[in-house]
Structures are given as C-alpha cells and as structure tokens.
Amino acid sequence: MLLLAISGLAILGLVFLAAIWAGSESDAAALDRQRHLVNDRLEDLVKRVSQEIQMIGAGYASFLAADPAVLEEKIIGPNRGSGASSAETFGKIATTAFGYNAAFLVTSSGELALNADAETARRFKWVRPLLQPLIHDLETDQPQPSTSAAKPSRVQLMRLEGRPSVAGVVSIKGASPAGAHEHGQGAQFYLVVFRFLDGATLDTISREQGLAGARYARTADQEHNEVAFQIAATGSGEPIGFIIWEPDLPGSRVIGRLVPVLSIAGLIIAGLFFALMGRLRKSLRELSASEHHARHLSVHDVLTGLPNRALFAVHLVQCLPDLAPLRRRAVIALIDLDKFKEVNDSYGHAAGDELLRAAVGRMSALIKPGDTLSRFGGDEFALLLPDLDEADNVYLAICNGIIDELSKPFQLNTGDAAVRIGCSIGIVVIQDASHPTNELLRRADVALYEAKSSGRGRLVEYDPCLDHRVEARENLKNDLRLLLEQTGEDPGLQVRPSAAHVGRLEVYYQGVYHGDGSGRLSGAEALVRWHHPTLGLLSPDKFIPIAEESGMILRLGEWVLRDAAQSAASWPAALSLSVNVSPSQIRHRGFESHVLSILSEAGLRPSRLELELTEAALFDIDERGQATLGVLRSHGIRIALDDFGTGFSSLSHLIQFNIDRIKIDRSFVSLLGTKAEGAAIVSAILGLSRTLGKATTAEGIETEGQKDFLVAAGCSDLQGYLLSRPVPLSEFRKKIDGVQVAEDRATMNVAAQTVSA
Structure with missing residues (x-):
C-alpha cells in the first residue's frame, strides 16, 4: 500500500509539473498576442x-x-x-x-x-x-x-x-x-x-x-x-x-482549476493509506460519540439544549438528602409562558421556536451555574435552586427577575415583529426529603395554577390551603359534569329531583339598546348562570374555564344555544339574540349543522342570531373553523368580535373572518369621562367600524355621560348596567312586553291623528 501510494503521488507530481509548464507557455503566448x-x-x-x-x-x-x-x-x-x-x-x-x-x-x-x-x-x-x-x-x-x-x-x-x-x-x-x-x-x-x-x-x-x-x-x-x-x-x-x-491568462485559469483536482486526488491516495490504519480507532470513537449523544438527547431538550424532565428529577433527588443535615433548603419553580400560543399561531412555529430560545437566554442569565433550568415541554419550564440558606429569600428575587425579563418585548427575526408574552410561576420550598419528587412537583403545579388563574404575570408560593382550592375546583368540575349529564338536552329550567344536589343552569338575558338615543330595545345577550346549592349563583367566569379544560364546553354551549333560541323565538321579530361560542365549539366537526338544526327546531330565523367570539378565540380557529363560520354566515347568522382591542389584536381578523359586528370592551368604555385617552380610543374604533361597514356595540355602560358620548359618536348599539342588568327570562319578558305596549300605543296615536286629519 505504501509503494502504491508513493507511485500514485509521483505520477500526480509529474502531471502537475507538466500542467504548470503548459499553462506557463500558454500564458506567455496569450500575453504576447x-x-x-x-x-x-x-x-x-x-x-x-x-x-x-x-x-x-x-x-x-x-x-x-x-x-x-x-x-x-x-x-x-x-x-x-x-x-x-x-x-x-x-x-x-x-x-x-x-x-x-x-x-x-x-x-x-x-x-x-x-x-x-x-x-x-x-x-x-x-x-x-x-x-x-x-x-x-x-x-x-x-x-x-x-x-x-x-x-x-x-x-x-x-x-x-x-x-x-x-x-x-x-x-x-x-x-x-x-x-x-x-x-x-x-x-x-x-x-x-x-x-x-x-x-x-x-x-x-x-x-x-x-x-x-x-x-x-x-x-x-x-x-x-x-x-x-x-x-x-x-x-x-x-x-x-x-x-x-x-491580462487574460488561459493557462493560469486551467492550472487554477486543475490544481484542486490534482490536490484532492493526491489527498485521496494518501488518505486511503492512513484510513486503513485508523479505521478501527475511528469506528470506536464514532461509537463512543454516538452513545454519548444518545445519552445526552435522552436527558436534554433538542430545541433549547436544557435538561428535560428526567434529568431535572435526577438533580432534584440528588439534592434532597443533604438539605436537613446541612440546614439548607431547595426551591422548585414551575414557569409557564403566557400568550406563547398566540405568538406561535400568529407567526408560525419557527417564530415560536425563536421565542423559546430567547426566553431561555433571558432566564439563564439570572441563575447561578449550580442551578438547573429545565424544559418540561411546550412552553413550560422548571427551575431548581438546590442550595439555599434557611433564611435566604433570594429565590423570590430570581423569580421576580424572570417575570420582569419575560414581560419585556421580544424582537423576532423570523416573524419580523416585536411581541410581548410574560410568565406565571408556581414555587414550592423544600426543607427535607420527607416528600417524594412527584408530590413536590404536584405542589409546584398547584401553585402555578393559582398564579395563572389569579391573573397571570405573577408568582405564587405553595401553601396547603391551595390544595383545598384545587379540591374545590375538582368538586365543581364533577358537579358540572353530573349536572350536564342529568340536564341532557332538556332546555327547560326545571331540575330533576336527582339533580337537586348539583343545582341547575339558567340563561339570563341582558338587553341591548339602539344607539340612536331612543332607548328602544334591539336585542339581548344570553348569559348562562349556575344556581349551585352550596356556592349560590355562579357567573360564567367561575365554571366556563373548567368546562373548556375538561371538554364539557361543547355540551354546555349547545344547551345554552337551544334554551336561548327557544326563548327568543317568541320575542318580537325585530329583536336579535347574541350567544357566546368558544373555539372548541367552532372547531368541532358538524357545529354548523347543530346550530342550524337548533334554530330550525326552535323556529328562530338565522338572521336573528349573532354568535360572539373573543379576539383570543380567533387564534385557536383553524381553516376548518373558518369554513364553519363561512357556512353559518351564508345562512344569515352574524358573527361578532367580543372584547375588541384587549386580546392579541390583528385588524386582518376583521376581514379574514368576515366579522359583522365589533363589541367595544368595557375597559375602554370605563375610560370615558375619566381619561382623555378613552374618548380617543373609542372614537378610533367607531371610525374604523364605519369605514369597514361594521356594526358596533359598546359594553359596560354605567353612566349617563358614557351613554351620551357613545350616542353622539354614532355607536350602533349600547349595553351595560345603566340600561339593563342580566335578568332571568321572566323579568326580561316584562321588558319586551313594555316595549311592545309602548310601540302599540305609538302606532295607535299615529293612526288616530291620521283619521282626525
């Protein structure tokens, strides 16, 4: 092999020298020419x-x-x-x-x-x-x-x-x-x-x-x-x-192209000789590196390079035995990114990956080398501070620093946009090794859920009383499941005797009035209430999130729509009905068929129904959901955008989803009369709506000044406690009857004046 290698290199050397000589002669001839x-x-x-x-x-x-x-x-x-x-x-x-x-x-x-x-x-x-x-x-x-x-x-x-x-x-x-x-x-x-x-x-x-x-x-x-x-x-x-x-030197060009080829050929011949000798050693190194890489991937996250849940558990187990003897303590912090899903859906998975890496970079800058930052999956992270003094509260400063850093804007190169997210953190402090790791992580998860449910963007330290809240929440979920099973598709308000211990559902109605200053009723929004035997009257914010998480929202939403449609069918034809729907309902296969079937059974014209979606819900609607909304609109059902301007807003949604109505959130209406920005924001929304040909409804009107401003600004419809609170159907019928009587009297007066004339 050595003799063959030397012979090959010698031949290549002669060819190389011949090429150089020929190239030089060619260059000289070209230059002379x-x-x-x-x-x-x-x-x-x-x-x-x-x-x-x-x-x-x-x-x-x-x-x-x-x-x-x-x-x-x-x-x-x-x-x-x-x-x-x-x-x-x-x-x-x-x-x-x-x-x-x-x-x-x-x-x-x-x-x-x-x-x-x-x-x-x-x-x-x-x-x-x-x-x-x-x-x-x-x-x-x-x-x-x-x-x-x-x-x-x-x-x-x-x-x-x-x-x-x-x-x-x-x-x-x-x-x-x-x-x-x-x-x-x-x-x-x-x-x-x-x-x-x-x-x-x-x-x-x-x-x-x-x-x-x-x-x-x-x-x-x-x-x-x-x-x-x-x-x-x-x-x-x-x-x-x-x-x-x-000068144009063709010989040099040829040599320039030939030299790499000859060099590579020489290297190949030399490499073959040494490759045979080093093949075994190389194979052993590759096997060792592959094993090390596989072992690394088994305990690390591929995207961020952080330890995964398995390695985090190992580090946690290793630090527990030394806590009590050394009078030390450890802290577990579960970190959940807020609004990450909206960014991921709006700008794509590449932007979401970039955001995760940027968030990891900011969190890693705040912790010490001995601490462990781990990714549990999705947008959930875990931080282990394994060696803290008993009186040391530095973990609070670290976690608050993480909240502050993640609340600052992120500049994404992938989506070419600046986004804000934030995070919620649940903390558990560990004094000894008396509890297993699963229990410690459960406690941290309970604290995290409390932080998220209490407004996000904050940290909550585990306390035993939080377990009672979790237990109460689980009991409420079980009661809701039992209630929906017993209620079935019966839209009536009477409750079966076997369901007395879980209460009953009832639809309340809040009137919506014309914005022309006449005070005429234009419709109502259906709002579900739960009469619980021990907790009293529960508003939707207490049990709708539970229904969403547990998958019961489809059955609950269908029940509310059927009950409201049957009630609205007997109202005057000029009154419309608004019902809130969730992304889960829109994404559900056959949702449009269920809606049209319910309207047909109740005898309610589709043009009198208005479905309300929040801005956040639009990010959870895929192409199938868009097609569903298109079918509903083709039958005359209107689509309203609720809480406009408070979510992850995008004006393109007004066009993309063919929104018929914009509902101005109560947070903007409450600024009227208190801050100058309120009038500017509301006026801008109304101007945009008029330009796009969209109807508008202002929510949360509580003062005469707010109502007068909205009427003068040209808002289509008004809604709020000043005009009407959510009331049961029986009380709302009295409002409808009063409006009907007033209209009949006005009609009779006009007719009488006509006869007299």
Missing part, C-alpha cells in the same frame, strides 16, 4: 489619423480656394465675414465628428492662420514647440508637385499636455487675396490635429481588444497581476506612457 494586438491597434490608429487629416485638409483647402478673403480677415480684425466663420465651423468637425481633442490651421512660420479665442491661442502656444518639428520635417521633405490627390502629411505618437497623444500635420495650399503681399499666390498652410490616447480612446481600445481594467499611467506601476505596455514616441523612441491592464 495581447501586446501585438495593442501595438497593431496603435499602428492602425496612426494610419487612420493620416487618412482622416487628408480628408479634413482637403476640406480646408476648398474653403481657402473658394474665398481668399478669409486670410485677409485675419489681418483686418474683428469684422469677420462668412468665409472665416465657415472655415472655423469646418475646423470644429475635426474635434466633434472625428473625435480630435484639438485642430489648428497654421502658417509655415508656425502662427495661427485664423483669429482664435484666448483659450485656443493659449493651448496652441503650449503645444507649438512640440508640433513645430513636424511642420519643419514636412517642409523639408515635401515632394515635388504632382497630380496626386494625396497631400503631404506627418503622423507621430508623442506626449502633449502631459498625456500620450497621436498628432498629425497635413499641408494645405491656399490662394492669397489680390493686393496682399504677405502671402503670394499658392501660400502654404498646415492643418495640425492631435488626439489623446488615454480617456475615450483607451476605453475603445480596451473594449475592442478585451483588455480587462485597462488604464493609462506615466510610469510602469502595474500590480503583480497586471502587465504594462510601453507607448514610445515615434520621433525619439522615448516612452510617453504605459497602458496597464489585467
């Missing part, structure tokens, strides 16, 4: 100048022969005739049409033959000493007159005005005017032109010859990857400048 092309291009430029000045000189000669007075005007002065203007105009052709930088008509003595402006005279004065030798050579070597059309001329490369140039001189015969003695018949003139080789001319050469990055320099100051071509003066052979460019 480019130099010849540049030299040929300059020679072509000299020939072209020689041909062009012949044509320009012939034009001048025709003007001078046609109007001999042109020369006399130089002597006369500023009274210039048409001949001089024509001659000067023709002279400008050399600088515009032919691209020369300057053109002069000169006498044999080296003076300008025509009047010129100060700038032209100054320029000619500077270049005259350099151009005069060309005129002198042309006079000395001028051939005998002949019939040939070609005029004597000279073209040379030289430096003019500090720049490389090609200059040309052509002889012109002119006729002298009668009576003039300075110039006899057949006076001799010379047309002198020059063009700079840098600038536009160099750009043309670079473009035609493919010279990459061509530039002019007075000295050969090329970089290591550039070449310089010397421009020599025609007369003296002295360098007048250099054309510098980056």
